[in-house]
Amino acid sequence: MDDEEARSRLLDAAEALFYAEGIQAVGMDRIRAESGVPLKRLYRLFPAKDALVAAYLERRDRRWIAGLREAVTAAPVPALAVFDWLADWFSEPDFRGCAFLNAYGELGAGPAAVLDVVRRHKTELRALLTGISPAPELAEQLLILVEGATVVAALDPGPAPALRARAAAEQLLRAGGHTNG
Known part of the structure; x- marks a missing residue:
């Protein structure tokens, strides 16, 4: 998976979860799990x-x-x-x-x-x-x-x-x- 695909998967997961459950209710580990993107790459693409x-x-x-x-x-x-x-x-x-x-x-x-x-x-x-x-x-x-x-x-x-x-x-x-x- 290249960075573009990882970014897209992270944004898809973030949108679904943040919109449905709220921003504060969803942690980065949950985004990682839902997107299938390794945590290291997640933080490289989105440092915070x-x-x-x-x-x-x-x-x-x-x-x-x-x-x-x-x-x-x-x-x-x-x-x-x-x-x-x-x-x-x-x-x-x-x-x-x-x-x-x-x-x-x-x-x-x-x-x-x-x-x-x-x-x-x-x-x-x-x-x-x-x-x-x-x-x-x-x-x-x-x-x-x-x-x-x-x-x-x-x-x-x-x-x-x-x-x-x-x-x-x-x-x-x-x-x-x-x-x-």
Whole structure:
């Protein structure tokens, strides 16, 4: 196994375990066991757990933002497509809320590298919403709806929180005279 394969296996194991069970609940030995990567190589690739957590979140961020961007790009009303995409995500069997908010909730302002990834993710989400919103104030309102729906869905998984947030977004679009999104 080369370093690229080892890194991929470590990140796969870290993502599955950290997202399902929490960052603090999962030790490096468990990541090693689940990935099948020797401990020496694990620590060569990720010298500290913080580095592995940051790498896991960075990879998740790229995939998550790309999926959302793809969903809204072809949509007739991109601002509403966000919530359709969220409804699908909230319905996934392993959905456990926002990995970035979960990490921040567990670690707070702890490891700087992890906090940087969390902040970058939220900045990217804000930028995406700004890019598809007909007005800057609407982007901020959509951000609050996205984040709120995600937190509610973490406690009560399924599409309902996204659909309620979508209905609120539709009202905001109408109220602002942005019926075309």
